[in-house]
Amino acid sequence: MKRNNKFFSMLYVVLCLAFFYLPILVTMIFSFNSSKSLTRFTGFSLRWYQELLGNGEVIKAVYVSVTIAIIATIVSTILGTITAIGLSKSKKVIKELLLNINNIPILNPEIVTAISLMLLFSSLGFRKGYLTMLLAHIAFCTPYVITSVYPKVRALDPNMANAAMDLGATPFQALTKVIVPMIKEGIFAGALLAFTMSFDDFVISYFVSGNGVKNISIVVYNMTKRINPTINALSTxxxxxxxVVLLLSNLLPKFKNKARKLNRKAVKIVSVVLVVAVTAGLIKWGFVAQSTHVLKVYNAGEYMDLSLLEDFEKEYDCTIVYETFESNEMMYTKLSSGETYDVLIPSDYMIERLIKEEYLQALDWKEIPNKKNLLNDVMNQSYDPGNRYSCPYFWGTVGILYDKTVVDEADLKDGWNLLCNPKYKGNIYMYDSERDSFMIALKALGYSMNTTNEAEIEEAYQWLIDQRDTMDPIYAGDDVIDNMISGNKALAVVYSGDASYIISENPNLDYFTPEQGTNRWYDAMVITKDCSEVQLAHEFIDFMISDKSALSNTEEVGYTSTVKSAFETMKEGDYAGISSYIPDTTNPNNEIFAYQQPKIKQKFAELWTKVKAK
Known part of the structure; x- marks a missing residue:
């Protein structure tokens, strides 16, 4: 019996360790994969480490993360320790009140803290960047230090400091020579927690950063928009x-005497290096612009060949501050909160909204001579008739990616209802998008995807519920790319740009858009009303739609170019025979998303929550 108990205890421990550490091991192994795949190991290579070390954005993000984490840790540890000591001397009522207030940032959802800090900095007129991120990190780290240090302080003999001063110590000496050494475990725990929280933070950093300042979390998050194995290399x-740090922390105590001799000198060296690094960071990203002309560009993540930015900076002797957003709605939130940008690259329906709310200024097409390069099919669309405000960037459709070895070609005639065919139960990826999913249901039922008719919306909701309950689909995001390349499912709802890349990696797949119609989407470059570099903004747009830049951009991103020469080159070259690269412009049932009024948007959001609730 005892042997059985021991066996199951060991098995439990092994399973727990496997659960925690196997994902880390897999990440490390795939960091040496020769291909982009995150699920198939095709051979050993240091390719992703080379790309990582050559990625200036990542190196800069590491610098920002480390320096901010160190400074935030030092400042919050000092503030938190002093506060904890002060609280121990306070009256009970004040003490309990302040401790409860201290718990609010800890218990508060990060998103609430993030938006609060963003609005605070905006109202105070702070220029978002290194300094605002640092202040935010100090603000949310300090409560954790107080929570760690206070129990240690409370356990001290309250007469200890008085006894030290009776023996001739000054108040400062009593603090540093008596109190601090006795609570150092709590201080160390608080500092370690503060460093971890700061280094790992994403949500708050995302909202309070700006002017091109990004920490590792933000950069990694942006990388996840597409398959990017450099994430594995960075994680490794x-x-x-x-x-290494853990090993050193365990080995150093064995060399305690030698370490003490080097301690003071090491502290001085580290302090000097830290001050220099922080000063450089504040100068570069906090207070001083990098050059006379600075252009702020805001685009979706993983949606541009970043080498083009360097080329533009060299050609026009300027600096581009490039930031990325998760969604059009996130972009709108930052813009409406007072964040300023010069050039935005949003989607069609959001451009329509920005025009209506007067966030944009009209383009001066005389300053964009490369307009002649644009395809006729991308011009004069419903979201911006006459292209008064926008210059097309990428375009495409939403359709069904299918495995030709599994899906019967005859079934394709069912269009969107193919996703309800019992033959493919449990073999479907639905796109985890409220609006695209309702588009599918509405089109399958023969309605407009821009309907505001509540009865039609309810019918579409029921279609999605029935499809969910009978077909067991997986609601996936960008992870569908690698999964479909690996052939994990037979059907997937995807954007045409992603489909083009997936098909180029797995020739067993093909793409089609149903006859019932689909979303034909456009992303475009616009100039904000508050743009401070109007001439430079026009030059940037013109640069991006030049033949050379457009080809480089579409090769890197994989989405369909709006520039004739790049479109033809890709259609006949890398993506020859791949139908998804050529958006369907002939189907009269295809539509462009229109901006939704808040009431309708809320209706869709509520119903989508119910669809996902299972």
């Missing part, structure tokens, strides 16, 4: 650093 390096 971080893991190795953590392991």
């Amino acid at each position: 390096i971080v893991i190795v650093v953590i392991i």
